[in-house]
Amino acid sequence: MSCSEHNLITVSQAIVQIQETLQHKADVEWLSLAEAVNKVLAADQLSTLNVPPAANSAMDGYGFNAKDLATDQSTRLPVGLRVAAGDQPGILPSGMAARIFTGAFIPENVDLVIPQEQVKVTGDHVEVQPGWQIGQHIRNTGEDIAEGQQVVAAGKRLRPQELGLLASVGVMQVPVYKPLTVALFTTGDELIEPGQPLPEGKIYNSNRYTLLGLLQQTGFKVMDGGILPDQHDATKQALLKASHQADAIITTGGVSVGEEDYVQGVIQECGTVHLWRLAIKPGKPLLYGQLDKKPVFGLPGNPISSLVTYLMVARPVLQQMQGLHETKPASYQFKAGFAKKKNLRRAEYLRVQLQPQAGELTIVPYPKQGSGVLSSASWATGLALVPADTEVNQGDLLEYWPFGELI
Structure with missing residues (x-):
C-alpha cells in the first residue's frame, strides 16, 4: 500500500469500508x-x-362533574366520595364532590379535578370558584x-x-x-508491566490498561492477551488463536513500517488487510483487517493515537457488531478559545476542555498535543476536531465530543 499522504482516507470513509466487511451477528x-x-x-x-390503564388524577384535590358547577359564581358542594391511589374509583353521586389523590382512578361522573389549594374546605363541604375547564388535571387512559x-x-x-x-x-x-468477546494485545519488547522495576530502555504498558478499561466500560468481554514480543512466530500464533476464540481482535503497536512491526505482516500472510493509514492526527498508522473473518484493529502504539483511533473508529464498529443501531457519538459545536495554523491534509483531534470565556463556554486545548502525552487525555473533558486544511481562528465553531459520549 502506498505511504503517500494523498492516499490517506478519512475516519468516515474508514468506518464505511469496515462496515462493508462485517459478517458477525451477535447471539x-x-x-x-x-x-x-x-x-x-x-x-x-x-x-x-x-x-395509565385508566384515567387518573394528576393532583391531590377534588373531582367534580362540570354539570354541577356554576360558570359565573362560586359553587358549594358536599364531599360524597373519597378515592386514594389503588382504590376502586366508584361513582360520584350527582351534586357532590369527590376527595381524590394523585394517581387515583377517576370515578364515574367526574370530568375535572381542581387542586386542593384552589378550593375552600368547610367541614364536609367544598367551595369552588369559576374558571375551571373540563378535563383539567386528569391523565387519560393510554x-x-x-x-x-x-x-x-x-x-x-x-x-x-x-x-x-x-x-x-x-x-x-x-x-x-450477548456481549462481544474482544481479544486485546499490546506489542513491543520495550513494554513492561506496572509494579515492576523499570530497566533502562523500557516503558510501562499504559495502552493495555486504557483499552482494557474502555472495552470493559462498553460492556464487552475481554480476552486479555497481555504483551506480545516483537517476534513473527509468537505474533502469528497469538493472533490466529484469538481469531478462533474471540469475535474481534485489538492490538496496539506493530502496525508501522519498522523491522520489528509484525502485526501487519501476519494479517497480510494469514488473512486480509482492508485498510491502513488514516488522514488524521494522531492515529495515522491505524490498520484494519480480518483473520478467520474476524475483525482485527491494529491501533498505533503511541498512547493518544491508540486512544483516539479506538474511540473514533474501533468503538463504533464494535458497537454495531454488538447490535447497537445508533453508534455515532453525539457531538456539539462550541467556539474555539484559541488560534491554530492550518494542518495540511490530516484532520486533527485535540484533547480539550470547555472553559468559560467572555460569558460562554469555549474550547481550550491542552498545551502539549503530542501523541505520547497521555496526561492530556486525563486533563481533557473531550475531543475537538480541526478539519484537514483548516486554519482555526479565535471564535470559530468546532465540533466537540465530550468523553461522556465516547467512553
Missing part, C-alpha cells in the same frame, strides 16, 4: 430487567396495555403509552430509564445481544 439471550442494564435490545418491545405501541426499539442500549419503562408495561424479561 441472543433472555435476561430479567434486573440483569439487562447496558445490554442491547434484540427485538422491538410492544406494550400489551395502556399506560396518555403515556397506548396498547400495541412500540415501547423500546431493537438495537437500543437499555439504560435505567428504559428498564423502568419496560417494567411500567409489565415486561419482566427481554431478549438482548
Whole structure:
C-alpha cells in the first residue's frame, strides 16, 4: 500500500469500508430487567396495555362533574366520595364532590379535578370558584403509552430509564445481544508491566490498561492477551488463536513500517488487510483487517493515537457488531478559545476542555498535543476536531465530543 499522504482516507470513509466487511451477528439471550442494564435490545418491545390503564388524577384535590358547577359564581358542594391511589374509583353521586389523590382512578361522573389549594374546605363541604375547564388535571387512559405501541426499539442500549419503562408495561424479561468477546494485545519488547522495576530502555504498558478499561466500560468481554514480543512466530500464533476464540481482535503497536512491526505482516500472510493509514492526527498508522473473518484493529502504539483511533473508529464498529443501531457519538459545536495554523491534509483531534470565556463556554486545548502525552487525555473533558486544511481562528465553531459520549 502506498505511504503517500494523498492516499490517506478519512475516519468516515474508514468506518464505511469496515462496515462493508462485517459478517458477525451477535447471539441472543433472555435476561430479567434486573440483569439487562447496558445490554442491547434484540427485538422491538410492544406494550400489551395502556399506560395509565385508566384515567387518573394528576393532583391531590377534588373531582367534580362540570354539570354541577356554576360558570359565573362560586359553587358549594358536599364531599360524597373519597378515592386514594389503588382504590376502586366508584361513582360520584350527582351534586357532590369527590376527595381524590394523585394517581387515583377517576370515578364515574367526574370530568375535572381542581387542586386542593384552589378550593375552600368547610367541614364536609367544598367551595369552588369559576374558571375551571373540563378535563383539567386528569391523565387519560393510554396518555403515556397506548396498547400495541412500540415501547423500546431493537438495537437500543437499555439504560435505567428504559428498564423502568419496560417494567411500567409489565415486561419482566427481554431478549438482548450477548456481549462481544474482544481479544486485546499490546506489542513491543520495550513494554513492561506496572509494579515492576523499570530497566533502562523500557516503558510501562499504559495502552493495555486504557483499552482494557474502555472495552470493559462498553460492556464487552475481554480476552486479555497481555504483551506480545516483537517476534513473527509468537505474533502469528497469538493472533490466529484469538481469531478462533474471540469475535474481534485489538492490538496496539506493530502496525508501522519498522523491522520489528509484525502485526501487519501476519494479517497480510494469514488473512486480509482492508485498510491502513488514516488522514488524521494522531492515529495515522491505524490498520484494519480480518483473520478467520474476524475483525482485527491494529491501533498505533503511541498512547493518544491508540486512544483516539479506538474511540473514533474501533468503538463504533464494535458497537454495531454488538447490535447497537445508533453508534455515532453525539457531538456539539462550541467556539474555539484559541488560534491554530492550518494542518495540511490530516484532520486533527485535540484533547480539550470547555472553559468559560467572555460569558460562554469555549474550547481550550491542552498545551502539549503530542501523541505520547497521555496526561492530556486525563486533563481533557473531550475531543475537538480541526478539519484537514483548516486554519482555526479565535471564535470559530468546532465540533466537540465530550468523553461522556465516547467512553
